[in-house]
Amino acid sequence: MSLLQVEGLGITFGGLRAVNDVSFALNPGEIVSVIGPNGAGKTTLFNMISGVYQPGSGKVKLNGEDVTAMSPHLLARRGMSRTFQNLQIFQSMTVLENAIAGYHLRESGSVLADLLGLPASRRRAALAEEGARALLARVGLERAAEREAGNLSYGALKRLEIARALALDPKVLLLDEPAAGCNAVETEEIDHLIAEVAASGVAILLVEHDMKMVMRISNHIVVLDHGEKIAEGDPATVSRNPAVIAAYLGTEEAAHAHG
């Protein structure tokens, strides 16, 4: 049994089948990438898996439990965490507070304790802060910790989202275009970070258009087009698949992917 199992997932928006009958599985320590042309349904797939959208059909199983359409906060409790293609930052909080927010499940106790400022509540908060600072250092944002998050550049915010998602200490991590807005060198750093996280046993589901990155770190690739799975397999196989080249890579990129 895999950690995350997606079975025949599908959804429609006013007649448009955005995702149709997509299945795959994800195991601990594995990096599975979902690629496909713009509008193929990758983000929509993520949204269904993470409980943001209710799937029209199909099932999502986490650790064998049916978690289809479960509310995101309950999924978070079960170890799922994600980042967003369209940034979702707590704008008016500091960078540090954004990262601490990722510790919510581990730091929160009762409201009453928080209202009264009981030592237990303060202790938990202090622990969370320590962890958050370490994570910020890991994504290279330690110096921005006290800045208001809304004031960061786009690339910095992308990395902040990753830090926040890692703060949950997830078992499954969904990353939607984590390297968008980063240059080749910055992408490589993120690359390493993801590989490191996967190596620690986290299952990672990745959407990314940077083929170099995808080919380098994926164990398995799922290709979507028009909501349908058109191919899957290891990077080498997929990048040679003519349908994938035609719909997505283009001949030039395909050449790159091999070279």
Add this chain to the structure above:
Amino acid sequence: EIKIGATVSATGPASFLGDPEAKTLEMLVEELNAAGGINGEEVALVLYDDAGDPNKARTFATRLVEDDEVVAIIGGSTTGTTMSIIAVAEDAEIPFISLAGAIEIIDPVKPFVFKTPHTDRMACEKIFEDMKARQIAKIGLISGTDGFGASMQAQCKAVVGNYGIEIVADETYGPQDADMTPQLTNIKGAEGIQAILNPGFGQGPSIVTRNYAQLAIDLPLYQSHGVASDGFIELAGAAAAEGVRLPGTALLVADLLPDSDPQKAIVAAYKTAFEAKTGTPVGTFGGYAHDAFRILTDAITRAGSSDPAAIRDAIEATSGLVGTTGTVTMSATDHLGLDLSAFRMLEIKDGGWTIVE
């Protein structure tokens, strides 16, 4: 200098009451000082606008007592604001003359609290007397949900039985409502109904009267002293208001009073002065402030001192003082000093007031 304090609802939902009251007080102080003040001493008026908010009224009362150190307070346009002021006045032992209608203000009697308007209950009684005389036994009630309307509704319901009259329909409307035809339609359809009573102030009664005409209801319509001013006829429209009866004070019919009437001189003087100064027609409410001011200055004059306790005693000893509402004679057990004769039953005819005999 003698400092008199006042807090009235010059703005806000009760500004119909407070605005003429404030203007009256200002005018009377001017007049009084021009005539040499009280026993040669100038009178200073400290006037606040509580906007009908009881909480503000209490704060202003505290301010009048503690900060401005006035010798007496006039005010409390509404029952709510009055009740807030009472606690302060009683605490500080400063005489307070209220301008609000509720009977609770002076019943039971509180040593330092007086009031000038006849009570809401008296207004109801006056109306029911007239209905009884016309052999009306079943009526419909439509009142506003504001303090005035609600208090009138409660008081009228409390005394209606004494006149053998039954309320067969009881409806209300919000103070800012635009159309009362649903309520009137319901009242109109009530079994055996013979007349309709509409206690309220503000635009409500005007709209009720117009809707009344619109629905062509041909039952007698009674309004209350809440709309006893020329403005009402204008707003409701002379045609729609034709035949409406209401209990009013002598003020509205100053010219119709016989010369022998003791109130004639007083009300005529006030009416002329007020209308000249403000350019707006007099109404019952300004008259309340007028009377309160007269009672107070009369008392201060008689007391010959501006000591609050002395003033209080003098107010309680007021006797035969003629005001706009009637002739006031107070006592230790009656801090109002008016009887039903203070009211006159008026009827609107050809766009003007007439006295119903």
Add this chain to the structure above:
Amino acid sequence: MMKLSPKSATLLVLALLIAITPFFFPSGYYYRVGALIFVNGIAVTGIVILTGYAGQISLGHAGFAGIGAYACALAPVHLGLHPALAALLGAVISALLAYLVGRPILRLKGYYLGVASLGFGILVSMVLANERWLTKGPDGIEVPDLGLRALLKQAGLDLSNAEFWYAFSGLCLLIGAWLALNLYNSPTGRALRALHGSEIAARTVGVDVTRLKLQAFVISAVYASVSGSLLALQNKFITPDVAGYMHSIEMVTMAVLGGAGSVLGAIFGAGILTLLPQVLTVFAEYEQLLLGLVMMLVMIFMRDGLLPSLMRRVRGRDE
């Protein structure tokens, strides 16, 4: 020197202000105004938690103030409760009602939440005005004495009515501010601010948004209720106006004017809006006009609220 945390600094400033200003009071009336500021400050602190922290708008919180106030008027008479317990009962009822009402309406966002809460407030004030048999209607009802002042007098501390309520409301405000400040940097407070920023992101980090909003709503309702109780006990008389929508809007205005995001700012706003009408009485006729003008000017030139903007300016000069 030890550096004070913002929380301790805020509390210290507040406590000092409350303790020191009376030395400059020329008459008892100033105590009265001070007490009113504190009472409003408590209600507004609740708004800070709901609106400033969690970003949820309520235009009906006066409803809870009404419940707190009328509990103090009714429970002693009908249930024989001591007024202090009556206030507690009011707070409990407010919390329960906030829970019941909040569940459905907190699904709404922005103005829609505004109008729904407005409806709740209007409902409460209508019941208070219409159910004469219970509440005596729009003309208001007496409230029994708290009795604490008499106790203090026995203990040898003889305070005038205004002085007592100044001190007592001031103490309550300090407690309320302390709680709200504790909350700010706590896990719950952070989660509240997070859901303000992005509900969906808050959910994905595990915040139970529905529950948390409800908690904030309930807490702020209790603040409003306590504020209403204090007002009723102090005035010994209360009318349904306390629950009116004007009062709700006033609460929000105070908070925003002072700076809804910070406790001290909002209390500052409560102070300004309570004082302003008192100061403006010298301009009699122009009072309304000036009040409106001040509100506009403050928001135009200090868009984040008085206190935050002032602080920023002061800090700006430092550098």
Add this chain to the structure above:
Amino acid sequence: MLTVEGLRSRYGRIEVLHGIDLRVDSGEIVTVVGANGAGKTTLLRCLSGVQPVSGGTITFRGEALTPVPAYKRLRRGLAQSPEGRQIFTNLSVEENLRLGAFLFTDDRVDKDMDDAFQMFPILKEKRNLAAGGLSGGQQQMLAIARALMGRPSCLLLDEPSMGLAPILVSQIFEVVKGLKALDVTVLLVEQNAFGALKVADRGYVMETGRISMEGAAAELIADPRIREAYLGI
């Protein structure tokens, strides 16, 4: 055509552009590359007038641009496809495009729209959908197409390839190249430095609010420092 001299800009009290000198000649494609937070977006925001300038000058076709309010700059021929796409999410795709040509009411608007649809056929398919419902990459296409609807003589592109599928990334660079033929000048900010430098005539490298290097695109691509720091080769 576009000259920037000693440009400074700040957010609150923090200055993020410390005197930028930069020039784009008519018909040229110029690219700016730099790390996250270097100030590229801020530079473009200054050029389009939505970010206040605290020092220096911007000259566009011989006229000072600094006093011109943002909304009038398109009239002068300066259009921008901004970072974060900034589409009108509540309006339909077609309405977005139509508003891109807000200044025009002639027949060319329809033709331009057809061109846009031809460039990005998916937009035509989605023309009646609220733009907020588009996928990330589709929104990016819309932002570019909308900027083109304004008939610019100088186009400012902030990371146009972001979120686009590889096949489209190459297409975008082709489009940029094609603009040259239409006499449109382009200032291109890109993280895909390799692709950008390949289509550009000249390039600038930006580091923490300063220009650290400039030169012909071909030279920059060959420069080992650039290769190591930005191209990752």
Add this chain to the structure above:
Amino acid sequence: MSELMQFLLSGVTVGAVYALVALGFTIIYNASDVVNFAQGEFVMLGGMITVFAFEAGLPLPLAAVVAIAVTAGIGVALNKLAIEPARGAPVVSLIIITIGASIFIRGVTQLTFDKQLHRFPAFSGDDPIQVLGATILPQSLWVIAGALAVFVGLFFFFTRTLTGKAILATSNNRLAAQLVGINTNWVMTLSFALSAGIGALAGVLVTPITLTSYDVGIALALKGFAAAMLGGMGNPKGALVGGILLGLFEALTAGYLSSQYKDAAAFVVILAVLFAMPQGIFGRKSTDRV
């Protein structure tokens, strides 16, 4: 039967009043996401200025035109002097500015005019018109026609004209609006002028029915706000339907249940509707994706 008819007529009359106020909200809201709490004051000004211009001897139509023009000017001034200088302020701050403005306008009106109630003659007399055993005043028909006309105008404006789209674009994304060449300040000025003008028109139409005085604005604004939310803020269709429905709920509750709780009943219905449709009846969901 004729009773029901009377309730319906009453409901539609009152509802049309609410609809007119609600329609006034839509434009400023669509341009800036701000619910302008001074909208009620525009209605009040429309009525009051007409009253005084009429009493000063102007013919009624001319007085009405003057009132609408002056109020629109006041709307523009409000934008120029209070809203524009606060550009970039949070929406709540802008709302507080509009509340301040409403208090200010009330204060000035009370000083320039007075605190009395006023009305001017109905446009087509006061003779009731019989409809299926019930009656309606000719002025009510004017109000209903006014609401419909404003609705049609706004609907056309927002769906068919580029200017209308520019207004929507401004609130949706101010930055982008500027980038495509929209003068957002001018859009705001236009919106305030239109909103104020529509408000004043409402005041002119309803005053013969509801009467006017310096402080009628708050209650009208509140009901109009509720109506607009019921229908879905920003959508002219929503404003019209929301207003009429609110009027009908009130009239039917007053007629069949309890006149005391008719406002309460109306709000309960609003709550129920919002429970099922959190964006109001015609409100659109925001389409931002994550």
